[in-house]
Structure formats: C-alpha cells, structure tokens
Amino acid sequence: MAETHVNDAVEIPTRLLVESMIREDATIDAGELYEVAAALGMSDQQVRLHIRRLVADGQITQEGRGRRALLRVGTQMFDSIAPNVEFIGFMYDQDRGAAPWDGAWRLVAFAVPETRRQARDAMRDGIVGLGGAAVQGGLYVSPNPWEPHIEALASRLDISGYLTRLTTTDLRVGELDCARSIAAHLWPLGKIAAGHEQLLAVARARLARLTGPEELSRSEILTMLVELAAEFTRASELDPLLPPELLPQPWPGTRARAELAACWAQLMQRRSMPDWPRMFYHYADVIEQVTAGTEGSGVTGG
Structure with a gap:
C-alpha cells in the first residue's frame, strides 16, 4: 500500500458544525457556535449565511440577533444527527475479532x-x-x-x-480467485486507508491535548468534539467495513477507531460540563457500549 501523508488539520462543513452544536433541548447557543466556528477557521459571515439558509428552509428558527441569538432546531434536523448504532457496533466488533468472516x-x-x-x-x-x-x-x-x-x-x-x-464461497473476478486480491481489486483500499490515517492523526493529536497538563476551555473541548465527529464521519463514509481477513494488516482503521475511543473516554470524564451537544451523548454512549464488549449486529455500512 502506498505511503500516505496526513496532518491533524480538519476541514469542517458548515452544516456539520451547526449539527454538532445542537443541544439536548434542540437549541443552539449562537455565541458558542460562532466561537467554535472561529476556532475552526470559519468566518462569522460564513456561519451567518448558513443560518439564514436553514431559517429560510424552515429547519431552524432564530430568537434574537447575532451572537446573542438562540437557535431552535426543527424535529427533522434534530432527529437526523444520531449516529448509526448498528454500523458503529459492527465496526468495533470487527476490530476485536467478534465478527469473523464466514468466507461467503x-x-x-x-x-x-x-x-x-x-x-x-x-x-x-x-x-x-x-x-x-x-x-x-x-x-x-x-x-x-x-x-x-x-x-x-x-x-x-x-x-x-x-x-x-x-x-x-467460490468467487472469481477476471483472473482473480484469491479473496484478498479480489477485495483489493474491487474496493479502493488505498483511498480508504488514507481516510483512516487522517482520522488517526487527528485523534492522536486531540488525545495528546486531552491528556496533557493544560486546562482546556469549554470552547476548545467543543471544537475537538466537532473535529473528531467530522473526521470519523469522513473516514466512515468511505469504508465498506471489509472483514480483517480481506485487508492488509495492520489496518489503519482499527488503530484509528481505538484512538477515537480513547478520545471519547477522555471527553466522557468531562460529562459534568453543562449543556453538552446532543452529538456528544450519542457518540459517548455508543462507543462506551461497543468498546465494553457488547456485540453489534451483522451489518455492513459506509
């Protein structure tokens, strides 16, 4: 597999930022949203225009103006941000050998x-x-x-x-009849691996800060939450979750997900922080469950 070069910078779509900041009561603190956006390199204008589009589409309503505003999220948008529990569970089952391939x-x-x-x-x-x-x-x-x-x-x-x-159990594609060769031919494993290498770099860098001596501000913690969720989503969307038996080893997806779980373990120690975004609770609960050994269902995803 070709060597990949990654860094720990994260590009965040504006919509994902907004979704990541939705709280359990279906509201967003606009001041906090703008603060995290600035930490991610987004301009106020970029965020303001996106909020206007969401308001025009009827997905949110706005009470107040500017950074003092309170955004109320509609039911459809609120319900759409939950992660796929089956999908994440199957990921971690594969990583710990609880979902071996049956050869079919x-x-x-x-x-x-x-x-x-x-x-x-x-x-x-x-x-x-x-x-x-x-x-x-x-x-x-x-x-x-x-x-x-x-x-x-x-x-x-x-x-x-x-x-x-x-x-x-007898698949031949062209001249290929070796399962690993078939997998390498049909799926872009280099591109998939690169996505996981990027997630790994981001998770390692955030974990170093989460476990370091520096006291992190609320804004810094929320920024990390958004970055981790964005990079995990980006890597997962490319990943067909092939069984380890079909992948080059060591596979970066396994290492990246382990590092991500370690980040969430650190974030979960800060549960006492008020008004966590809803996304935090979803990911924290799911990752805590699946890494504790609860087996997921046999599914694929991406």
Missing part, C-alpha cells in the same frame, strides 16, 4: 427498466452506501451479511421484483 460473498443483481430510472439510481447508490462494490454492470458484491438491508432498500423503492440475490 453476497451478490445482488438488478435490471430495473429505464422507466424506473430514479429507483434504479437510488438502488445503486444505496448498495454502494452499504459497502457493495460493482463486479460488472448491475452486479454488486459484499462479504458482509447485508441481506436484510438490501431487501429493505428494494422494498422501499418498490423494485423487489427486479432483484436477484445469491451467496457463494
């Missing part, structure tokens, strides 16, 4: 007519989102037990009748 490949094929193009495109995107890789036109594969998720996706799009599924 799950394949799904579909031939949806042109008149259902929108559903066809949504099916393809959903399969890729579940970690599938295209073997050839209309045929996708995953080593993970994704059948319930595939069936639910097809049912939601009303195209179950166009779907074919099969499971095999």
Whole structure:
C-alpha cells in the first residue's frame, strides 16, 4: 500500500458544525457556535449565511440577533444527527475479532427498466452506501451479511421484483480467485486507508491535548468534539467495513477507531460540563457500549 501523508488539520462543513452544536433541548447557543466556528477557521459571515439558509428552509428558527441569538432546531434536523448504532457496533466488533468472516460473498443483481430510472439510481447508490462494490454492470458484491438491508432498500423503492440475490464461497473476478486480491481489486483500499490515517492523526493529536497538563476551555473541548465527529464521519463514509481477513494488516482503521475511543473516554470524564451537544451523548454512549464488549449486529455500512 502506498505511503500516505496526513496532518491533524480538519476541514469542517458548515452544516456539520451547526449539527454538532445542537443541544439536548434542540437549541443552539449562537455565541458558542460562532466561537467554535472561529476556532475552526470559519468566518462569522460564513456561519451567518448558513443560518439564514436553514431559517429560510424552515429547519431552524432564530430568537434574537447575532451572537446573542438562540437557535431552535426543527424535529427533522434534530432527529437526523444520531449516529448509526448498528454500523458503529459492527465496526468495533470487527476490530476485536467478534465478527469473523464466514468466507461467503453476497451478490445482488438488478435490471430495473429505464422507466424506473430514479429507483434504479437510488438502488445503486444505496448498495454502494452499504459497502457493495460493482463486479460488472448491475452486479454488486459484499462479504458482509447485508441481506436484510438490501431487501429493505428494494422494498422501499418498490423494485423487489427486479432483484436477484445469491451467496457463494467460490468467487472469481477476471483472473482473480484469491479473496484478498479480489477485495483489493474491487474496493479502493488505498483511498480508504488514507481516510483512516487522517482520522488517526487527528485523534492522536486531540488525545495528546486531552491528556496533557493544560486546562482546556469549554470552547476548545467543543471544537475537538466537532473535529473528531467530522473526521470519523469522513473516514466512515468511505469504508465498506471489509472483514480483517480481506485487508492488509495492520489496518489503519482499527488503530484509528481505538484512538477515537480513547478520545471519547477522555471527553466522557468531562460529562459534568453543562449543556453538552446532543452529538456528544450519542457518540459517548455508543462507543462506551461497543468498546465494553457488547456485540453489534451483522451489518455492513459506509
């Protein structure tokens, strides 16, 4: 695998910043939002314009002006920020050897007519989102037990009748019949690894500060929370969660997730800090649960 060069700087989408600052009572302190935004290198104008768009879209309401404002978040936006508990649980199960690969490949094929193009495109995107890789036109594969998720996706799009599924332990792609070679051919492992290396660098740098002698301000702690959530999301979106048996070892995703869990363990020691963002509680509870040894369900994700 090619050497990757990473640093601990984090690029944060403005929307993710806003979502990360939502508190349990579905409000955002605008002054705190602007303070964290400045620490992340965002301008007041950038944040102000994004708030205006959210207000115009009806996703939030604003009481007051400028940094003294209180933002109230609508139900749809409030409910959308919870992490996928199944997905995170399966990640950590794989990392600690609690979800070994059974050696089977799950394949799904579909031939949806042109008149259902929108559903066809949504099916393809959903399969890729579940970690599938295209073997050839209309045929996708995953080593993970994704059948319930595939069936639910097809049912939601009303195209179950166009779907074919099969499971095999005898997969050959072109001249490749070695499982690791097939995985390296079908998934961009270098790009996926680079995302985890970036997460690892960010988590290590934040952990050093969290365990250091310096007393961190509330703004600094919230900034780290946003950075860790953003980098974890970015790395996870690329990751099909292939079984360790199919990956180069040592795999940076395992190290990155361990370092992330260590960061959250440190953050959890500061639970007494008032008005934590809702995202903190979600990630803290999920990571505490899965790293304590609670097995997740067999799912794939990305």
